[in-house]
Amino acid sequence: MAVGTLLAGPAIFSYVPRPDPMSRIGLTTVVFRNKFSSTNPDLTSDELTLRDIPQYFSERFGIRNLEFWSEHFESREKSYLKDLKTSILKNNCKLINIQADTPGKDISNPENGNSASAVQEIKEWIDVGKFLGSKMVRASFMHKSFEEGMKSMKILIDYAKSQDMILLAENHFDLLSIPENHLELAQKMQGEGFGLLADFGNYPENIDRYEALKMIAPYTLLVSAKTHAFDDNYSHISFDFDKCIQIMEEGGFKGIYSLEQWENGPLDYDFEKIVDWMIEHVSANIG
Numbered sequence: 148m149a150v151g152t153l154l155a156g157p158a159i160f161s162y163v164p165r166p167d168p169m170s171r172i173g174l175t176t177v178v179f180r181n182k183f184s185s186t187n188p189d190l191t192s193d194e195l196t197l198r199d200i201p202q203y204f205s206e207r208f209g210i211r212n213l214e215f216w217s218e219h220f221e222s223r224e225k226s227y228l229k230d231l232k233t234s235i236l237k238n239n240c241k242l243i244n245i246q247a248d249t250p251g252k253d254i255s256n257p258e259n260g261n262s263a264s265a266v267q268e269i270k271e272w273i274d275v276g277k278f279l280g281s282k283m284v285r286a287s288f289m290h291k292s293f294e295e296g297m298k299s300m301k302i303l304i305d306y307a308k309s310q311d312m313i314l315l316a317e318n319h320f321d322l323l324s325i326p327e328n329h330l331e332l333a334q335k336m337q338g339e340g341f342g343l344l345a346d347f348g349n350y351p352e353n354i355d356r357y358e359a360l361k362m363i364a365p366y367t368l369l370v371s372a373k374t375h376a377f378d379d380n381y382s383h384i385s386f387d388f389d390k391c392i393q394i395m396e397e398g399g400f401k402g403i404y405s406l407e408q409w410e411n412g413p414l415d416y417d418f419e420k421i422v423d424w425m426i427e428h429v430s431a432n433i434g
Contacts, residue, residue, distance in 0.1 A: 173212030173405035201238035247272035255296030308340035317344040326359035333366035342368030364398025
């Protein structure tokens with residue numbers, strides 16, 4: 148019996164390795180917006196382009212889940228996108244999402260065809276995302292009419308489904324930063340072609356971000372793991388970043404945390420240190 152027990156031991160107590168946390172960590176180009184000429188007109192050196200990002204993110208940070216901000220695309224021409232796709236594949240990366248902004252256009256603004264124009268532009272970003280191998284595209288702001296925004300979302304979800312894509316709706320310091328609105332949208336639109344993007348940072352002061360995240364976690368397909376201010380020792384001081392991750396994990400989220408940092412005004416941070424800090428803290432809090 149003793150021999151039998153010993154022989155059975157390895158099977159009973161077999162070691163199951165922890166999944167590589169980097170498989171659940173992504174990074175958006177928003178963090179390095181000061182290195183792109185399109186988002187930093189005063190840039191004079193050390194410029195980044197989207198074609199540089201796959202090699203840079205994978206070699207410097209070990210991150211292969213890429214998120215691109217629409218403001219950083221130099222073109223939507225096929226020749227440019229082919230080069231960009233080649234760079235992604237060459238570096239064994241994948242594009243997980245495009246943060247599609249539509250400056251001057253709002254999917255919830257019914258005036259003068261504004262929402263229709265925004266919808267058309269986001270459709271074009273869905274096409275770009277599909278070509279580049281992404282499964283998700285984040286729609287733009289909803290500042291005006293929640294009802295109009297819902298109508299636009301339905302049109303975009305139907306289009307995303309037709310392209311085998313997923314449309315994401317983010318709390319973006321807009322109507323969806325009211326968690327009840329974000330939740331209502333999720334419940335009414337849930338199904339194929341749609342999900343929520345939960346952003347840790349995009350809540351006004353009168354909203355309890357932790358309670359908001361608890362509400363939307365079950366409907367979230369992608370997390371924008373955003374930080375705000377850091378002290379001189381590169382510790383985050385704006386809110387409890389770790390608690391935000393723990394809430395999402397407890398709420399059943401098993402997707403990717405895309406690292407982001409945003410503050411208004413001029414910044415002189417070492418953004419690589421900020422990314423290192425975020426990697427460390429996300430890794431420590433996910434299963």
